[in-house]
Amino acid sequence: MANRKVLTELLGIKYPILLSPMAGVSTPELAAIVSNEGGLGSLGLGASPVEKSREAIFKTQLLTDKPFQVNFFCHEPEPLNKTAANGWTSFMEPIFGKFGATPKKELKKIYKSFLEEPKMLELVLDTKPKAVSFHFGVPSKEIIQELKRANIVTMATVTQISEANVARQAGIDILVAQGVEAGGHRGMFNPSVDPGILTKDLVMLLVSKIGDPYGIPIVAAGGIMRGRDIKEMYRLGADGCQLGTAFIQCKESGASEAYREALFKPKIITQITDSISGRPARAIFNSWHSEVDIPSRPQRPCYPNAYDLGKQLHSVSSSVENSNTNNPSSFGIHWAGSNVIKSRRLDASKLFQTLVQEIDE
Helix, strand or coil: CHHHHHHHHHHCCCCCEEECCCCCCCCHHHHHHHHHCCCEEEEECCCCCHHHHHHHHHHHHHHCCCCEEEEEECCCCCCCCHHHHHHHHHHHHHHHHCCCCCCCCCCCCCCCCHHHCHHHHHHHHHHCCCEEEEECCCCCHHHHHHHHHCCCEEEEEECCHHHHHHHHHHCCCEEEEECCCCCEECCCCCCCCCCCCCHHHHHHHHHHHHHHHHCCCEEEECCCCCHHHHHHHHHCCCCEEEECHHHHCCCCCCCCHHHHHHCCCCCCCEEEECCCCCCCEEEECCHHHHHHCCCCCCCCCCCCHHHHHHHHHHHHHHHHHHCCCCCCCCCCCCECCCCHHHCCCCCHHHHHHHHHHHHHC
16 A cells, blocks of 8 residues: 555556556547546557657647656567568468458558657657656666656556566666556567466566565556456555556547447457567457468568558458448457456546446445
8 A cells, every 4th residue: 555655646646547558549638537537647659750749748738737648669679571571461462352452562660669769758858748658668777867857757567577677677667567468569578578477466476576675666457447456456466557448438539439349349359469560469359360360370570560561451451341341351450458348338537437436335
């Protein structure tokens, strides 16, 4: 409980409930509502260029005077293996053909890592959000200290104890313990080393090895959908909880109508794949998992170049679905956590209030 108070005081929030910074889904409106309700709203800016990020931060600051976080991808840049890219494109051509389309021959790096875009650091120092969080890694100790000198709280997603130690040694203030149940991209620093730890087990591990000895708050993330889930994480020692999938269905999110409706299909399940983007990520089960993730699949290109082709296929597949044509298969990119079946049709304000009530019951 002591660290829970440390977390709320550090972030300047009433409730230790954080909105997951979902790139492509988070919006200033959604972030502001969560912040205004007493939690920590968020903006997922990892896929946004500097000026679009600036616009999103300014708009959020107009909608709330409460704290919120901004999130960036912090992966080590990887050169494109052109042989792998060509082989992958050739492998995917018959699938594109089902929709009367062909993939582009050249796979582009559709966005940069925070590590290779110094203007993002300048933007954060200029706009001064309450907190900045990192996914896929952490920046240098010097950059973290620069952020802290500007009174910006630093956070990092970790999936295992080795990553937590790297983040702690770099000076990160808060650790987000992302269990394997979490929707969207797994936060491993090295995508080849996935421990696959359940959220509850990761929380207990990090609390005992990092939280208690060093006084660093631990925020649980992954499969948390209701107040009962939050209370369970508190019981295990978490100082706060971060929820993403539960908020995707909100009218204030940036999710498409097809995405929202996919969350409520009967007997819905999710599965992790690295075929869509080039890094492991949990999504609603569809043809990506059954037609692409096959034993004979060739080497896929690196992240985020593979995501270029993934987004292309999502687009042509969605166009066929929206035209009411007999769709041979679905390749929608619908990130979601393993407990997505617990989704509720509530707007953001009502959902947050419901979570608080459920915790108090």
